[in-house]
Structure formats: structure tokens, C-alpha cells
Amino acid sequence: MKLSDLGEDALIARWTRHLPGSPSLLIGPGDDCAVTGRRSDPVWTLLKTDCVLEGVHFTGDADFARVGWKALARAVSDIAAMGGEPRHALITVAFPPTLEVVKADALYAGLRRCARKFGIAIAGGETARSPGPVFVSVALTGEVERTRCVTRAGGKPGDVLFVTGRLGGSRSGKHLDFMPRVHEARWLAGHFRLHAMMDLSDGLGADLPRLARASKCGFELGDIPCSPGVSRDEALSDGEDFELLFAVSPRQAAKLEREWPFSKLPLTRVGVLTANKALQSTHGFDHFA
Amino acid sequence: MKLSDLGEDALIARWTRHLPGSPSLLIGPGDDCAVTGRRSDPVWTLLKTDCVLEGVHFTGDADFARVGWKALARAVSDIAAMGGEPRHALITVAFPPTLEVVKADALYAGLRRCARKFGIAIAGGETARSPGPVFVSVALTGEVERTRCVTRAGGKPGDVLFVTGRLGGSRSGKHLDFMPRVHEARWLAGHFRLHAMMDLSDGLGADLPRLARASKCGFELGDIPCSPGVSRDEALSDGEDFELLFAVSPRQAAKLEREWPFSKLPLTRVGVLTANKALQSTHGFDHFA
Numbered sequence: 001m002k003l004s005d006l007g008e009d010a011l012i013a014r015w016t017r018h019l020p021g022s023p024s025l026l027i028g029p030g031d032d033c034a035v036t037g038r039r040s041d042p043v044w045t046l047l048k049t050d051c052v053l054e055g056v057h058f059t060g061d062a063d064f065a066r067v068g069w070k071a072l073a074r075a076v077s078d079i080a081a082m083g084g085e086p087r088h089a090l091i092t093v094a095f096p097p098t099l100e101v102v103k104a105d106a107l108y109a110g111l112r113r114c115a116r117k118f119g120i121a122i123a124g125g126e127t128a129r130s131p132g133p134v135f136v137s138v139a140l141t142g143e144v145e146r147t148r149c150v151t152r153a154g155g156k157p158g159d160v161l162f163v164t165g166r167l168g169g170s171r172s173g174k175h176l177d178f179m180p181r182v183h184e185a186r187w188l189a190g191h192f193r194l195h196a197m198m199d200l201s202d203g204l205g206a207d208l209p210r211l212a213r214a215s216k217c218g219f220e221l222g223d224i225p226c227s228p229g230v231s232r233d234e235a236l237s238d239g240e241d242f243e244l245l246f247a248v249s250p251r252q253a254a255k256l257e258r259e260w261p262f263s264k265l266p267l268t269r270v271g272v273l274t275a276n277k278a279l280q281s282t283h284g285f286d287h288f289a
Numbered sequence: 290m291k292l293s294d295l296g297e298d299a300l301i302a303r304w305t306r307h308l309p310g311s312p313s314l315l316i317g318p319g320d321d322c323a324v325t326g327r328r329s330d331p332v333w334t335l336l337k338t339d340c341v342l343e344g345v346h347f348t349g350d351a352d353f354a355r356v357g358w359k360a361l362a363r364a365v366s367d368i369a370a371m372g373g374e375p376r377h378a379l380i381t382v383a384f385p386p387t388l389e390v391v392k393a394d395a396l397y398a399g400l401r402r403c404a405r406k407f408g409i410a411i412a413g414g415e416t417a418r419s420p421g422p423v424f425v426s427v428a429l430t431g432e433v434e435r436t437r438c439v440t441r442a443g444g445k446p447g448d449v450l451f452v453t454g455r456l457g458g459s460r461s462g463k464h465l466d467f468m469p470r471v472h473e474a475r476w477l478a479g480h481f482r483l484h485a486m487m488d489l490s491d492g493l494g495a496d497l498p499r500l501a502r503a504s505k506c507g508f509e510l511g512d513i514p515c516s517p518g519v520s521r522d523e524a525l526s527d528g529e530d531f532e533l534l535f536a537v538s539p540r541q542a543a544k545l546e547r548e549w550p551f552s553k554l555p556l557t558r559v560g561v562l563t564a565n566k567a568l569q570s571t572h573g574f575d576h577f578a
Contacts, residue, residue, distance in 0.1 A: 003393060004386035011390075012416060015397045022410035025377060034412035036377055036430075045334075047412050049379035049428050055420035056383075088314060088325050090338035092381075092426045094345075097293035101300075104292060108304045121311035123323035123336050127301055131344035132421040137381045139338050139428030141325075 030214070031151050032081040032198055033142065044149055046084045046142035050075045054133035058176070064103045066176035067136070068110025074201070075140040076118050077180040077242040081199035082151070083189030084144030085182065088123040089115060092137040094130035107136070118182055148189040150246070155196035155215030157275035160253035163268055165243040167204055168235030169227035175240040184262055185244055192256055197246035204245065204270070205236035211245060218279030221271040247273055319503070320440050321370040321487055322431065333438055335373045335431035339364045343422035347465070353392045355465035356425070357399025363490070364429040365407050366469040366531040370488035371440070372478030373433030374471065377412040378404060381426040383419035396425070407471055437478040439535070444485035444504030446564035449542035452557055454532040456493055457524030458516035464529040473551055474533055481545055486535035493534065493559070494525035500534060507568030510560040536562055 003011060016029045026044065027035035037044040052071045054060050072089060079086045091111060095104055115122050120140070164181055181199070188194055196215050200207050204224060212219045226235040248256060253269065260267045292300060305318045315333065316324035326333040341360045343349050361378060368375045380400060384393055404411050409429070453470055470488070477483055485504050489496050493513060501508045515524040537545060542558065549556045 001390045002386065003384055003388050003390055006390060008416070011393070014394070015416070018401070019411040020401060020404040020409065022376070022408065025410040025412055028410070029413045034377065034379070036410075036412065047377060047379055047428075047430070049381045049413065049426070050415050051381045051383065051417050051424075051426065053383055053417060053419060053424075056418055087311070088323065088336060090323070090336055090428055092338045092340045092428075094340065094342055094424065095292055097291065099292050101290045101292060101295060104300070105303070112307070112309060115309040119311065120309065121314040121317070121325075122308040123314055123325065124318045124338065126339050126426075127297070127304070128340050128342060129345055130342060130422070133419070135340075135342075135383065135424050135426075137338070137340065137415075137424075137426035137428075139336075139379055139381075139426075141336065141430075 027151060032078040035082070035149065041146065043143050043145055046079050046082050046144055048075045048078045049137065049139045051135065051137040053135050062176070064106035065110035068107040069114045070176050071136040072111050072114040072138050073178060073180050074242070075138045076114065076182060077199040079140060079142035080180050080182040080185040081197055081244065082144055083148040083185055083194070083197065084142040085186065086118050086120045086140055086142045088141045089120050090123055090139040091125035093125065094128040094135040096130050096132060096134070099134065118180070150189055150194045150197040152196050152198045152211045152214035155211060155217050155247040155273045157217055157273055158250060159195050159247035159273040160250055160269055161219065161245065161247055161271045161273065163200065163204065163225065163243055163245050163270050164265055165241065166225045166227040166266060167200070167241050167243065168230035168238040170238045170240035178240070178242040180242060181244050184265065187261070188246065191259070192248055192252050195247045195249070197244060200241040200243050200245055201239065203237045203239040203241065207245060211247070212273060215247070215273060216277065217273040218276045219271055219273050220279060224270050225266050225268040316440060321367040324371070324438060330435065332432050332434055335368050335371050335433055337364045337367045338426065338428045339367070340424065340426040342424050351465065353395035354399035357396040358403045359465050360425040361400050361403040361427050362467060362469050363531070364427045365403065365471060366488040368429060368431035369469050369471040369474040370486055370533065371433055372437040372474055372483070372486065373431040374475065375407050375409045375429055375431045377430045378409050379412055379428040380414035382414065383417040383424040385419050385421060385423070388423065407469070439478055439483045439486040441485050441487045441500045441503035444500060444506050444536040444562045446506055446562055447539060448484050448536035448562040449539055449558055450508065450534065450536055450560040450562065452489065452493065452514065452532055452534050452559050453554055454530065455514045455516040455555060456489070456530050456532065457519035457527040459527045459529035467529070467531040469531060470533050473554065476550070477535065480548070481537055481541050484536045484538070486533060489530040489532045489534055490528065492526045492528040492530065496534060500536070501562060504536070504562060505566065506562040507565045508560055508562050509568060513559050514555050514557040
């Protein structure tokens with residue numbers, strides 16, 4: 001039996017069963033980041049790893065500076081989704097020996113640019129020879145005040161669902177240039193009682209069911225903010241939006257819409273969480289498509 | 290110009306220049322691990338990333354359980370080399386879709402076995418499709434008491450150099466089965482004033498000059514402990530020993546030889562650090578070969 005016979009969800013479930021834990025691992029695999037520390041600590045540590053591969057996440061003729069930005073920014077987006085701030089990055093890269101030095105230099109320039117933008121220290125890394133594709137893996141630590149830490153699991157029936165920005169159109173280039181919503185998420189987690197939050201990496205159509213399932217809710221979805229020239233179906237499924245999806249009480253929702261200070265970034269009420277878990281499936285989208 | 294035209298040392302120097310730092314990054318790239326925290330904290334955090342690739346670090350027909358062990362144990366060895374204890378691991382894997390499920394399962398079994406052995410919690414990870422080779426990247430955190438943290442840089446002229454275990458012969462299989470010296474390093478760092486320490490990953494012939502250079506010393510090398518059937522040259526150059534190399538004062542050295550409690554693991558005095566930096570090169574070995 002080959003991996004392709006089982007599919008990603010079954011494989012991940014298989015491999016994340018029976019993983020060794022520890023008392024200091026407060027939240028393990030399954031959320032945007034792992035959370036470590038003592039439950040009583042005022043500040044918790046966030047841990048995230050991610051990777052991009054040539055031929056899967058980018059093409060060999062891509063602008064490698066943008067690839068470097070993307071490689072780190074993807075992990076930054078996950079730190080943001082927990083309400084945290086990124087701190088230290090470790091960069092593992094495998095290059096084929098035939099790669100042009102200017103391309104490798106550009107990749108590191110992109111990584112550094114993203115690190116500077118978000119105040120991240122590059123703490124170390126590893127460089128290896130690849131027998132084929134370029135491979136970039138990023139491990140990122142972050143910090144979040146215990147009182148601001150937001151998971152996917154705290155949503156409640158009746159909660160209002162919001163997304164930042166506009167969805168879809170990643171393939172036209174946005175997937176290499178997106179801006180992780182660290183500042184927005186910090187503001188949100190500092191001023192509102194967010195019940196649940198995640199970043200949109202696989203598209204709202206795949207990610208909203210994950211948030212709802214983690215929160216043991218269903219959902220109803222209304223209008224969604226689409227990127228220019230992008231259909232609703234594309235906005236749901238393109239993926240790599242790296243916008244925030246979050247759930248707050250109706251009372252907090254009204255306050256949030258009055259106080260949202262990021263005038264250049266749309267904030268859109270896209271739906272509600274429901275007590276009826278039967279709505280917890282992508283079929284839910286058919287009612288609104 | 291291609292990467293192969295420049296060579297590894299020049300490339301790493303190129304890419305680690307001008308990396309963004311931060312006040313909480315106490316030790317950045319260049320030692321076995323990065324060290325983060327506040328200088329006054331009683332316990333510091335260690336960060337390490339490492340990777341193994343099919344076709345470079347192992348062959349496609351290798352026992353993947355041993356590959357999994359190796360992938361995590363390499364990083365554990367670096368935590369040990371700082372005097373620390375490993376804590377939380379993040380595992381990034383890229384598999385070709387055609388890989389047999391039993392092989393992927395075996396890889397995770399090996400990772401879990403190593404994690405349990407050293408009390409490591411697997412905090413999360415990422416699984417991606419590879420267009421070719423199997424790729425495994427491990428990020429590992431650790432902790433070390435400020436008073437026990439040992440770098441490569443504190444060696445002094447006259448210090449005695451020790452190595453644990455026997456060197457060489459990694460290609461006969463040891464490179465997949467080695468045991469990181471966490472317990473031994475913890476005992477050493479807890480009972481002795483270690484001036485400098487590192488783990489031997491590239492062979493004593495390559496690694497000792499690094500420790501000496503970081504400590505601004507030269508070195509003289511005497512007899513070294515060779516694995517059975519392995520010549521001195523092979524023991525110096527095979528690499529992947531994952532034993533400890535460390536420097537202590539002559540007084541501490543004599544005490545250590547009396548008190549070393551690990552009767553199954555040889556401890557060998559292999560040389561001294563010198564004030565003459567001119568001896569700081571692999572040419573130094575020629576005098577003794």
C-alpha cells in the first residue's frame with residue numbers, strides 16, 4: 001500500500017496517534033502551533049514548523065527572494081493565528097549543488113526581509129545537499145500571553161465568524177507576497193475575547209470546517225469577501241490566503257465592527273457557528289454557493 | 290556561478306552574515322545549538338534544527354525505523370553537547386506519494402522510539418509531498434541551566450581534551466544506531482567545569498579544529514580511541530560518531546578520570562589545547578598520523 005492510497009488526512013491521523021507528550025506540552029499537534037510552558041506561566045511559548053518544496057510549493061523559475069519570504073511568512077501566520085508574536089527562527093535548506101549562487105542568495109535575502117519585518121531573530125539552521133529539488137524548512141518560536149492565547153477549539157454556538165482581507169486568487173502571485181496578520185491578531189487578542197482563531201492556509205472551504213470541528217460546532221456561511229476577479233468557489237478553495245478566521249460572541253462582534261482600526265484591511269462577517277454539528281461539513285457550502 | 294563552485298564553508302559564511310538578531314538570542318549560528326533567553330534567567334532555552342535526506346544521509350532501501358531514530362538523535366546529540374536536556378520536537382517530513390506506507394510508519398516509529406528514550410514530547414510537525422527523495426527535518430528545543438551551559442568557545446591553552454566512546458566505523462551501520470550522550474554530558478556539566486564541548490558529527494579531524502578555533506587556541510593530538518578494525522585515519526575522518534569532545538583544566542581532568550562513572554563507555558584523553566594557534570589546522574594531524 002502506498003501513501004497515495006490512503007490520503008493526507010488518514011495518514012496524519014495515523015502518524016499523530018500515540019505521540020510522546022509531556023506535562024509541559026500544553027497543546028500538541030492539531031492547532032496552528034504547539035503551545036509549551038507551565039499552565040500557570042504568564043507567557044507561553046509557541047512552536048511551529050513548516051516547509052516549502054520546489055515542484056510543490058513553488059517552481060524552479062520562481063523569484064527565490066519571494067520564495068524565502070513565503071517560507072518564513074507561512075510560519076509567522078500560524079504564530080499570529082494563536083494571538084502570539086514570533087521570536088526565533090531556525091532555517092533548514094537543501095540545495096542541489098548545481099543551483100546558481102544568486103538564487104540561493106536571493107532565498108536568504110527573502111528570509112531575512114521577512115525576519116526583519118516581524119522582529120524575528122534567525123537563531124541558526126542547517127544547510128544540506130539535495131539530490132534534486134530545493135527544500136526549505138522553517139521552525140519558528142513565538143510567545144503569547146496566557147490570557148491572549150487563542151486556539152481553534154473555543155468557538156461557541158451563536159458566535160459570529162469573521163475573516164480579514166479578501167479571499168482567493170493566490171495563484172496569481174499572492175501566495176508569494178502575502179502579509180501575515182501579526183499586528184491585527186495582536187490587536188484582536190488584546191482587545192476582544194476571541195473564542196477561536198486560525199489562519200486560512202488551505203482555503204475557507206477546508207479551514208472553516210476544521211475550526212468548527214475543533215470547537216464542536218456546525219456553521220452557516222453567508223457572503224464572503226472575494227479578491228478582484230475571483231469567484232466565490234475560487235475564494236473558498238484557492239487556499240494560501242493567510243488571512244485570519246475567528247469567532248467572537250455577537251456582542252463582541254458589534255463592538256469589533258465599530259472599533260476595527262485597520263482601514264486598509266477589510267473585516268467581514270462571514271457566518272455563524274451553530275449548535276447543529278450536522279452543518280459541520282463542506283456540504284454546508286452548497287446551500288450558499 | 291554554482292553552489293558547488295564555492296563550497297560549504299564559504300556558502301555558510303556568506304549566508305550567516307548579517308542575520309537579524311535580537312537581545313534574547315544569546316548565542317546564534319555557529320555553535321551546536323542556539324541559546325535564547327535573558328542572560329539572567331536561571332534556565333536557558335536551546336534551539337536546534339537538522340535534516341536527513343534520502344540519497345545523501347541514507348539510502349532508499351535503509352531500515353526506515355533506524356532512519357527515524359537517526360533524524361531525531363542527531364539533534365539530541367547537539368542538545369547534549371551544550372550540557373542540556375531535550376524537550377520538544379517538531380518533525381517535518383516530505384514523502385513521495387509512491388512511498389510504501391509501511392516505510393513511512395517505520396520512520397515515525399523510529400522517531401517515537403528516540404523521543405521516548407530521551408523524554409522528548411513531539412509537539413507537532415508538517416507533512417508534505419516530495420517530488421523525489423524522502424526528506425526529514427527535525428527542530429528540537431532543550432533546556433540548560435545557565436551555570437551548566439557549555440559552548441565551543443571557552444577552551445583555554447593547557448586544557449586537556451577528552452572524547453567519549455570509540456571513533457570511526459560509522460559507515461558499517463553505527464551512523465543509524467548511535468546513542469546521543471545526554472546522560473554523560475549532563476553528568477559532566479553538573480560535576481565539572483567544562484571549558485568547551487561539542488559533539489563529533491563530522492569526525493574529530495574536522496570538528497576539533499572548529500572547537501580550537503572557537504576557543505582561539507591551537508591543539509596537539511595524541512592517541513585516539515578507534516572502533517574495532519578502524520584505522521586512525523578513518524577514526525579521524527569517518528564522521529557521524531556523535532560522541533562528546535570537551536576541554537577541561539588539567540586539575541579537573543585528573544579528577545574526572547578518577548570519578549568517571551560510565552564503565553561501559555570509554556573516556557579518553559586525546560590531546561591538549563595550546564596557545565599556539567598555528568597548530569589550529571588539520572595539518573596538525575600529520576605530525577601524529
